[in-house]
Amino acid sequence: MTIAPAPAEVWIEKIEGRGEDARALLAAAPGRCALGVFDGLGGSGGRALKLAGGREISAARYAADLARQVAVQALQDCGFEHDDAWAGPGAVRAALEKQLKLNFAEQAGVVDRDSALRGSLTRRLPTTMCVVLAETGAPLGTTLSALWAGDSRAYVWTHDHGLAQLTRDHAHESLDALASLSADAPMSNFVSPDIDYFVELHTVSIDEPCLFFAATDGAFQSSASPMEFELALVEALAAAPDWHAALRRFGEAIQGAAQDDAAIAIAGAHGGWPDVHAAARAAYEARLKPELAALGEGDGARAALWARYQAQYERFAPPAPSALQKREAR
């Protein structure tokens, strides 16, 4: 019943010192792990705030950092570090919603701006949030709970079955993971004191060794498709000599292609580095290398590959919203 490899982060600022993703949240307790990413929304929160001491920070980054602080506090309040006090993912979701709303309402007043701008693209302190809670059980079981608001995502990569997304983006358009890469659909739900938002909870049970991680859009949008995002991860795991070198390599692959800041918080269950490394090499040779060889043939090949890959990729995702839900979201 182990969390291994240990929690670690990939964190990339597209422009040094001006990133809008918070540092990843990484927390572990015996048989339990919490990972989180927080992506301040530059489109809505691009305005600069001057903090005490004269330091300038974008409202987006300020919001992302605040959400991270709130998430850490919510985990502590729910007894994350203590077996006898651990209240579980449902309690974390309730605590997150309550404490995010309290803290963001309070901070909105502190950082209230003099801008006269209004409209749906000018929300105060906007940020996404995605936290993954992992609880291991015997013999190879792991319960993963994704808690999120916005388009930051939770993923699981199992040694035998590959990458799967645990979340659905909160966007005005319900698109699959390939289509959403080119759509830039505006978000329908994210953390901000100016809108009525929610934290969604989705829990799945995994019965094989796995990696699990949370990622901001700058990370997964650095690849032209979900298959290629998995390829970047697996190539790094297969080629590197150790866990941290693999994450450095994965980060370099993202940084080379990313057009945005990127944050990933990642850990594993029921498998140390040698197991992960071996599984990645096997997945690369047996599955990814032959399938992705066809990608050189262009978008048609990518769409055909996605058609074969999608069901496996979405095997743990929440149900797609109904047409009625989509209309209500509008």
Place this chain on the structure above:
Amino acid sequence: MAGFEYHVDMVLCIDATGSMFPVMDQVKHNALRFYEDIAAALREKDKTIAKMRVRVIAFRDYYCDGEFALEQSNFFTLPDEGPAFERFVGGLAADGGGDEPESALEALALAIKSDWTRAGHKQRHLIVMWTDASAHPLELARTAAPENYPPGMPHDLNDLTDLWAGSDLNFSAKRLILYAPEADPWTLLGAGDGGWENTIWYPSKAGRGLDDLSYREIVNAIANSVG
């Protein structure tokens, strides 16, 4: 996103009635710099535009300006057709319109119905409105439409809202930037509610008094939302 191209179209709706005379030069200046500033902001964020086009719809009042009620251009591809774009904008003069309201909603409807680019993997469709006045209700055309009133206009604000929310525009690509006073219908559109998503509203007369910080905030909001 790796390997993706951004195709950006921009439609500039300019109130060219007589009351705009004091600010017309500033609006024209802003119209000419807007695309350059957005392109620069995108370059700063390491984002590349494969193609940018801009067109202009200058409007007055269909109910008192006759054939001068509307002047519109086709899309100019920038920077290649920059001189032609500048000549068109330079030729606009603030005149006519009588008292407010003006025919801004007709201009907005024509802007929404533009022949938007579908090229490339990612598009951004921007409409920018500069006006210092309220707008005629679209219902007025039922009883008083002049001969040159454009065909296919929405019948009322609900129809126009459907047009904005509907399929002619790519939902993810569209953005509406309003420099308009606190008057009908801008208070509704600018709030970004009731179907008017993806909006930024600077409540003033045609952007008069727009401080540099707010201007940069608008440009950044657009630049950050590409990619």
